[in-house]
Amino acid sequence: MTDRLTIRRPDDWHVHLRDGAMLQAVAGHTARQFGRAIVMPNLTPPVTSVAAAEAYRGRIMAALGEGVDFTPLMTCYLTDDADPAEIAAGHAAGVFTACKLYPAHATTNSAHGVTDIRRLTGVLETLQRIGMPLLIHGEVTDKAIDIFDREAVFVERVLTPLTRDYPGLRIVLEHITTAEAAAFVAEADHPIAATITPQHLLINRNAIFDGGLRPHAYCLPVLKRETHRLAVRRAAVSGSPRFFLGTDSAPHVVGAKESGCGCAGIFNAPFALEAYLRVFDEEGALDRFEGFASEHGARFYGRPLNEGTVTLVRDAVAVPDRIGTGETAVVPFMAGETIGWRFDG
Numbered sequence: 001m002t003d004r005l006t007i008r009r010p011d012d013w014h015v016h017l018r019d020g021a022m023l024q025a026v027a028g029h030t031a032r033q034f035g036r037a038i039v040m041p042n043l044t045p046p047v048t049s050v051a052a053a054e055a056y057r058g059r060i061m062a063a064l065g066e067g068v069d070f071t072p073l074m075t076c077y078l079t080d081d082a083d084p085a086e087i088a089a090g091h092a093a094g095v096f097t098a099c100k101l102y103p104a105h106a107t108t109n110s111a112h113g114v115t116d117i118r119r120l121t122g123v124l125e126t127l128q129r130i131g132m133p134l135l136i137h138g139e140v141t142d143k144a145i146d147i148f149d150r151e152a153v154f155v156e157r158v159l160t161p162l163t164r165d166y167p168g169l170r171i172v173l174e175h176i177t178t179a180e181a182a183a184f185v186a187e188a189d190h191p192i193a194a195t196i197t198p199q200h201l202l203i204n205r206n207a208i209f210d211g212g213l214r215p216h217a218y219c220l221p222v223l224k225r226e227t228h229r230l231a232v233r234r235a236a237v238s239g240s241p242r243f244f245l246g247t248d249s250a251p252h253v254v255g256a257k258e259s260g261c262g263c264a265g266i267f268n269a270p271f272a273l274e275a276y277l278r279v280f281d282e283e284g285a286l287d288r289f290e291g292f293a294s295e296h297g298a299r300f301y302g303r304p305l306n307e308g309t310v311t312l313v314r315d316a317v318a319v320p321d322r323i324g325t326g327e328t329a330v331v332p333f334m335a336g337e338t339i340g341w342r343f344d345g
């Protein structure tokens with residue numbers, strides 16, 4: 001049995017670092033484990049300009065303090081009025097790594113998102129031309145569609161025609177949760193990849209209703225039934241370069257989760273690598289962990305692999321019930337549980 005695993009330093013290709021006090025509280029957890037991260041732009045107001053992204057990047061680095069070796073990769077939040085010239089200029093200047101498409105009202109802080117993808121023709125043509133990735137929250141927002149079907153319907157109604165209309169557009173389907181999404185990404189004759197979160201690998205929708213309503217297991221896209229979890233697991237450990245690590249760590253202060261209308265989002269940054277490694281260990285796929293965590297994403301984004309390594313050790317580490325106090329008190333993913341691996345730096 002392997003009790004100690006050293007891999008090339010990994011990256012997190014989808015994370016919410018927030019702003020203000022929460023940013024101060026959470027940024028270090030991500031920087032401790034990962035060399036780079038794709039930082040989501042769904043602040044209030046959203047990050048839609050090059051200037052806003054540069055300022056936000058500066059706040060992230062300030063929150064981390066001197067001497068921390070971490071690179072935040074910034075994204076542009078697409079609205080109906082997104083300006084292709086601004087996006088291309090931000091990309092050329094090395095500020096914007098990718099654009100993020102939130103269908104309007106699909107998730108936290110997505111009210112300014114895109115009402116109809118046909119509004120984005122100029123933007124999509126530009127992204128395709130300059131090779132800049134489009135990151136997609138892949139759920140339809142039609143309230144008539146069952147919430148558990150919204151990703152699969154998105155794949156059929158939006159993603160399939162999108163790949164047909166823009167054959168060269170580089171796409172990352174974010175935080176996939178269904179067999180349909182995993183199959184589409186694995187098989188499409190298209191430059192497409194997907195990120196996968198630890199929660200969608202480790203728990204299914206029963207966790208939301210386990211003995212009572214469990215707001216800390218609520219995220220979007222919502223957890224699905226067990227067959228989908230197993231399909232997403234198979235994709236993660238398959239060795240396919242189209243699947244890579246993206247935590248979707250999304251902290252909300254405890255009172256905003258434990259509420260009559262609780263926010264969507266699971267805070268998994270403090271023990272992210274340990275949680276993923278548990279999955280690869282359970283699947284007998286430790287030899288594929290490094291590809292998923294440290295190689296596939298960098299290659300898709302056309303970036304060099306990180307220098308340096310991290311080591312994880314088999315150990316019974318208990319996840320605390322709560323992290324932080326006051327306006328930054330958060331309940332981490334797997335609170336009160338033991339993961340089975342320890343991050344050793």
Ligand code: NCD
Pocket residue numbers: 016042107108109137218219220221248250251264265266
């Ligand atoms: C994210 C958040 O809180 O910003 N929530 C979530 O459940 N994943 C938004 C998102 O990625 O959908």
Ligand code: ZN
Pocket residue numbers: 014015016040248250
């Ligand atoms: Zn997210």
